[in-house]
Amino acid sequence: MGTVTEHERTRAALAGAGSRLGELLRAVSDPDAASGVPEWTVGDVGTHLAAVYLAYTSLVSGDGAMDWGDIPPPGGGTFAERITAINERSLTLFERERRAEVPDFIAEQCETFLRVTEGMAPDAPVTPPWYEEVPFTLATLTGLMLSETLVHGLDVARGARLTWPIGDEEARLVLGQSMPTMMAAALDPVKAKGVRIAFDLAIKDGPSLAVVVDDGTVTVTRDAPPRVYDCRIVAAPATFLLVSFRRTPIWKAVATGRMRAGGRKPWLAMRLGELVVSP
Structure with missing residues (x-):
């Protein structure tokens, strides 16, 4: 399908x-039940999502609802340090006695985001101050907002013992729209130092990503021209999304046949998860 579609x-x-x-x-x-995120309750996850929706909507609306000056930690920090600090700050958006307001707040922010961005080009630049490593576009931001909703919705559902299906089509959209940017942003440069591996990541009925790690740097190219790869990973969309965010163990994905590795060095598949940070 085309970029706009x-x-x-x-x-x-x-x-x-x-x-x-x-x-x-x-x-x-x-709301005080343990969630799928260690040390966070179900209510904490909901509050975090409310902060995510507010932050992303503020980026595109320019309404001044967020003061970005002191959001990232002092001195910038690494990717993992910045995201961890911001995640913790997000829990302060709603006091415990006001958390019943979170569902309506999220609905309002979601409607505003979609209304403000209607008709905007997918490649319109967006600049989240907490992501310094790579350029962002509206398409990236929209895909990332969808991934936060899907993955953290699962965290809430697991803690609340409710159902939360994640469809392969939803996951394909996340993987195509935001995963190339996020994988590049989340590379651990220390662990990747001296590492040279080319991965061919093929999502079933979805995008193909060429992930090339080269001595502390990475390039992630969607639907890249043919080349020689060290390792080929084939995965079902929803499975790869959950493995990427550490919500499903890779052994389970392999055992159920929803992920497999091949190529010249299939054992290198495990390295991909080690090289990409997951705060």
């Missing part, structure tokens, strides 16, 4: 997932 489908998927998220959060009976 895929972006529009991502917007539609975000609208649907955002609506489902509101229903999920309203169905939570115990």
Whole structure:
């Protein structure tokens, strides 16, 4: 599908997932229950999502709702340090006694984001101050917003013992729109020092990503021209999304046949997860 068509489908998927998220959060009976995120309760995850929606909407609306001056930690820090600090700050958006407002707040922010960005070009530049490593576009931001909704919705559902399906089509859109940028941003340059590996990541019925690690740097190219790879990874979309965010162990994905490795050096597949940071 074309760039504009895929972006529009991502917007539609975000609208649907955002609506489902509101229903999920309203169905939570115990916000203090442990969630799928270590040390966070179900209520914490909901508050984090509210902060995510506010931050991303503020980036494109220019409404001044966020003061970006003191959001990233002093001195910048590494990618992992910045994201960890921002995640912790996100929990302060709503006091515990106001967390019942979170579902409506998320719905409002989602509607605003989609309304403000309607008609904008997918490649319109966006500059999140907490991502310094790579350039962002509106398509990247929309895909990342969808991934936050899907993955953290699962964290809430697991803690609240509710259902939260993630469809392969939704996952394909995330992997095509935001994964190339996020993989490049999240490379651990220390672990990648001296490493030279070319991965061919093939998503079933979806995008193909060439991930080339070269001595502390990485390039991620979607639908790249043919070349020689060290390792080929074939995965179902939703499975790869959850493995990428450490919500499903890779052994389980392999055992169920939803992920497999091949190529000249299939054992290198495990290295990809080690080289990419997951705060």
